[in-house]
Amino acid sequence: MSKTHEKQKQLHHDVTHVGLRAQATAVGLIQLCIELRTANVLDDSALTRIKQVIGDELLLGPYRRHASRDDRDEVRARLDRLFAGEEKIGPVDELQFLTEGDT
Template identity: 70%
Template sequence: MSNAYDKQKRLHYDVTNVGLRAQATAVGLIQLCIELRDANILSEDAITRIKSTIGDELAVGPYRRIASREQRSEIDARLNRLFTGEQKLGSADSLSFVTTPED
């Protein structure tokens, strides 16, 4: 395993243990990023790094193995639309990278 992967997995477990799984937290973070970008406090480069970090978390989450390149592109495209703050995304249930926990 790579050091970056190990670091992301540790962050995933730390965030989960704190309880930051909540959608309200994610929505608040996205809105905060949009507000800070609109106020010229966060650059597009910073937003890109934030989206990349979120994408990394989604790719290594507990309900899937490491996302394929196509699945990661799907994650990134949805994050890009989400961070515009304007486009509705619909349910993620039909996306190819969504899986159910193994019993």
């Protein structure tokens, strides 16, 4: 992870406070990344870094329990499919790292 844990936690709180957790914002970000990658504005390494910080946020959220290596791999695989813009990724309740109150 390129940011310290504390910086990531602060970013999580800042994003939450301005309401950027909305699904519409997430969908817009994903589509923007797809468009920028298609136009060769983003290279693969930039897109990988974007997916990494999203995955870190998903695994760091305040209602998550400790995620195993398999959980992290599953989140990364789902993000890869989501950012490809072509595959359905399945329901969120299939993720094992979610706690009971998360879905």
